[in-house]
Amino acid sequence: MTLAIFGYGPGLGRGVAHRFGRAGFPVAVVGRDAERAAAHVRDLEEHGIRARPFTADVTDEQRFPALVEEIENQLGPIRVALHAAAADMSVRSAATLTTTTAQLAFPLALKLYSPMLMARTLIPRFRDEGTLLFTSGASEQHPAAYLANVGIALAAQRGYIRQLALELRDTPVNVGLLNIGSLIEGSAAQRIVDAHPEAIPPGLELTRISGAELGEHAWRLHTERELVELDAGFPA
Template sequence: MAKTIVITGAGVGLGRALARRFAADGDNVVLLGRTAAKVEAAAAEIGDRAMPVGCDVSSPDSVRAAFAKIAERHSSIDVLINNAAIFEPFLIENAKDEQILSTIATNLGGPMLCARAAIPMMKSGSYIINVSSESVAMNFPHLSVYQSSKAGMERFSESLFHELGPRGIRVSNVRAGAMYEEGKVWDADIDAQIAFGTAAAAVGINLREKAISQFTSVTDVFRALIDLPADLQAASISLHARKAD
């Protein structure tokens, strides 16, 4: 039976790859993204099973409006994947107000706001998946705010796991490693990229040699999670890229 799957940050990257995968599997997908043109383009490529909705997950009003629009087409939500995130390396002493506040509001506040909006539309058997990062457990320089936002989201996932368990709604936290797809470009200040790479190398992390997985490979894990038998659940799993044989 086709599921209705809502994916945040679905205009590019992993979110778009997940939308493509689930639609190809016969599910209905709702693509949420801050830039409406990106989710509209992705939905047009995917076809009739895709519904694009412009949504800034850091804004309570934007989230409320987006889920009201979803309700006009779908009476219930089977899966919510909180994937939208801001990844921007910087030293805290040099951070601008907007860099700190937008990262926390999107990476931590976003999953909270979207979960709050989605839960009333969910039934027993539904699923919330929060996408975290392997960097939470690593000594990664220049990522203090990003790591803190993801660590906070993991704590939120655990609390939600216990809060929604009695209602039959499963919650998983997925720590993902470095991912890539053809044509992906890291849109960051070049000086910040250089400083990040230099600082990472100083602590033994060579970004040029670090293994990177394909988004399409990672979608297999999300498919497996969503299709878990009713008597199984996974509170948290970790994915790490490896160099293919």
């Protein structure tokens, strides 16, 4: 029973990997950078978690089926898959009114088409049961002009996941969406914001959430089938 994290990062990915690793899951660390993926695996192995690195772009439709084969050949059948890939702040559009279809291309590829690809690839391969987990950000529930294109893509993803969960409700496949409303400690986004606070609109205060806390939320989505969505890090 393998956990595959597509778009592994040092915040969310690490937190989820440690939580599932403690439960006996080996972890497939999937990222675009081979050196970083190998470093993440070393970190997990130092904590007694079996893991393997895999290099891939999760938006690559031609590569994805072969990637899944590689993971299962090395670690065993995937039982839980987390789509954790997030858009870099450099892709954001400046305002909703000026957002173009070109500016939507990458966010949609990353947060809608790639999750759809993961679901289409894995659902037929699940044996007795399986869990598909997805992630979203604050700009879907709380629109922000400076994240217009990302928020639009996240809204499309949410619509897809809600429909998918409805259609799979009476099957052995579990679907969960983790909505994250804070900066993740240790993440690339957190480091960018700390280094360039001017990237955030004046007056906007971003709270922080740990990867460990998100790992617990992901575990709940896996084990409590009645949960389809879970909010974490949003203001009360």
